[in-house]
Amino acid sequence: KQEVTQIPAALSVPEGENLVLNCSFTDSAIYNLQWFRQDPGKGLTSLLLIQSSQREQTSGRLNASLDKSSGRSTLYIAASQPGDSATYLCAVRTNSKLTFGKGITLSVRP
Amino acid sequence: DAGVIQSPRHEVTEMGQEVTLRCKPISGHNSLFWYRQTMMRGLELLIYFNNNVPIDDSGMPEDRFSAKMPNASFSTLKIQPSEPRDSAVYFCASSSPSTGTLETQYFGPGTRLLVL
Numbered sequence: 001k002q003e004v005t006q007i008p009a010a011l012s013v014p015e016g017e018n019l020v021l022n023c024s025f026t027d028s029a030i031y032n033l034q035w036f037r038q039d040p041g042k043g044l045t046s047l048l049l050i051q052s053s054q055r056e057q058t059s060g061r062l063n064a065s066l067d068k069s070s071g072r073s074t075l076y077i078a079a080s081q082p083g084d085s086a087t088y089l090c091a092v093r094t095n096s097k098l099t100f101g102k103g104i105t106l107s108v109r110p
Numbered sequence: 111d112a113g114v115i116q117s118p119r120h121e122v123t124e125m126g127q128e129v130t131l132r133c134k135p136i137s138g139h140n141s142l143f144w145y146r147q148t149m150m151r152g153l154e155l156l157i158y159f160n161n162n163v164p165i166d167d168s169g170m171p172e173d174r175f176s177a178k179m180p181n182a183s184f185s186t187l188k189i190q191p192s193e194p195r196d197s198a199v200y201f202c203a204s205s206s207p208s209t210g211t212l213e214t215q216y217f218g219p220g221t222r223l224l225v226l
Contacts, residue, residue, distance in 0.1 A: 049214055
């Protein structure tokens with residue numbers, strides 16, 4: 001059974017800092033890995049999707065990497081802003097199912 | 111497109127009552143997913159449909175939960191009878207497999223359920 005772990009559960013950083021969010025998964029037989037953002041009281045929004053054959057994806061200040069063999073992914077956020085404050089969830093896809101981590105709640109202090 | 115639409119957004123009910131959650135997927139999407147999110151367990155897949163047919167309901171916690179998708183534009187998740195431990199946020203998501211492994215799921219805003 002696939003398990004996805006995100007540690008720590010919460011993170012607080014000052015504005016402008018570069019930061020890395022970690023995700024690990026137990027079964028490397030995945031189709032893809034996604035990072036989602038969830039704002040309080042809202043649904044999830046997909047940020048980046050990395051196919052199993054890819055090593056990384058970039059969108060603006062976000063960069064996600066994937067090391068499938070070791071079961072790890074990182075989400076790098078450059079020059080963090082207060083607007084980046086949210087919960088970030090990692091999810092891996094096997095067949096048609098997504099398995100989610102519990103998320104990392106990020107707070108960026110002005 | 112309006113995105114995935116869920117109703118109601120909030121529901122407060124008493125233990126033992128029937129609860130029905132509704133979802134309208136994005137037009138053209140043929141896969142629909144129901145998730146439950148709690149602090150303790152995170153986001154869990156309850157059931158998903160492909161072309162209106164239930165494919166995997168292994169995440170449905172017990173017989174009190176049932177889901178239907180009578181057509182491509184509507185699905186319901188029903189809890190009967192409801193219990194306090196069912197209190198959670200229930201999300202509906204839809205996707206289109208036309209992009210293969212690039213397929214991503216689009217989530218609705220969720221229904222926040224509180225069972226007293």
